[in-house]
Amino acid sequence: MENIWVSGSEGQLGSEIESSNHKCIGNFFFTKQEEVDITEKIQIENYIKLKNIDLIINCAAYTAVDKAEEEIEIAYKVNSLAIRNLVEICKKYKCKLIHISTDFVYGDTYLSPINELTKTSPKSVYAKSKLDGERHIINSKIDSVIIRTSWLYSKFGNNFVKTILQLSKKKETISVVNDQYGTPTYTKDLVEICLEFIKTNKENINGQEIYNYSNEGICSWYEFACEIINLSKLISLIVPISSKEFCTLAKRPAYSVLDKDKIKKKLSIEIPFWKDSLSLCIKELIK
Template identity: 50%
Template sequence: MMQNILVTGADGQLGNEIRNLASNYNNLNFIFTDVNNLDITNINDVEEFFTSQPIDYIINCAAYTAVDKAESNYNSANLINVTGVKNLVALSKKYSTKLIHISTDYVFDGTNHKPYVETDATNPDSVYGKTKLEAEKIILNSAINAIIIRTSWLYSSFGNNFVKTMIRLGSERNELNVIFDQIGTPTYAFDLGKAILDIVEQSTQNNIKFSQGIYHFSNHGVCSWYDFAIEIMKLANINCKINPIESKDYPTPAKRPFYSVLNKSKIQNTFNISIPYWKDSLRQCIKKII
């Protein structure tokens, strides 16, 4: 049976990737929205969508994602990342809709030495991380049928991100300084979008259960921002020297975790999804950008 999927924040990186992937999923009918026609902070706005048609799933791609700006804009970050999610939860409960929500590796403080599993203690250092963690708690406490996917270092051919910034700056300058002491894993938003849609499709066909809870998803592998930048220059064929620097020499308003590699075993074992290696996905994305 055809299922209606409401995608919020669909003009962002992940939302755009889901738009592109949508035509591969024949039994899913997508309703793509962004703040101009569905502001998740306005509960009446959201309810209108539920009263005009049945919504089977929400994929919430809407968020306040400006990590540094959030430090001085708590109210805006809180409104979108917390109040917005509260609204989606309230309506999911009222209309028995399943929710897929995206969270972040920045809920961790980065003191781990091995990849984070879903049950590891959270301790966000940034306003952004705190608001995203608050939203996770609201979802979990509501006991609605929801999947929370924490991801990291998201990039895409859409929107603004590290890959596009490096390509632009690398073409303008002979050398760039990039931090080497923050370790994580890049995630191609295309791969995350595909994982989400595969989970939804399989659960609608009853191949797998929509098992609620928190899951980690990034690409496979590990790198620093420095290694990431070097690989971007290599794949984009840009001759720009990358110098490794320490975070202390690149001060930012928000404190970020030094280590935020995510363990993906749970999502792989629960759902039948494949996860590409980060360099392979980066190659695919750069092909689209240049």
């Protein structure tokens, strides 16, 4: 069995992998930031040697999208320079890499789902730093898969679903933007994709590839919030507002719906519809 290292294991995605049914797929090792800081190359190298790692799933990232506009250096350090560290060590020890990136690299306004060949045009520091990280991987020529995903939520960590549930306990009305469209992604579904790549890695992590992945369907943040309230049987009223009324430091794409044909064909999978996955997550959260 291969030795697989999951970095940044205390985040939403890392925690979901840790709680998944991964044991029959490989020997998994999980580290949080205090154990291995990916900005420290020596820590990466020591860990890879110690555990004789064959494949890394990098779940470590600087994900505070608005704060990144002010903390530019740290965002680049974690999302770009640390990825350069990872790929240099991967190259030295012949490790494969699964890396998670973001729909925000497609920053222009589109009218139909965006495929992987679409020109990137990141508009925020976070998105630019993530794209920089991707470039280190592509330039390195290591065997790797980059998965661009969107609107992640989970029962772990902080995310939009949990924020709406918390706000609904305190507020009768919650204002949510209605002019940014995308697709939510349940971490459990994304974990299945990562595990599928590992199962088939000799064939499917061979060279460098970029794939889009989210759940199926399209919604605005407002529709997403309404569905969270609906499925949780709560009574807060969600009020639609425009992005102009809800100012944020970082600019977000108005439309970042991902075309997922490439990954569906590669892994021969069907992707769950976003409302079905959301319903499963809400049930877990209520439990």
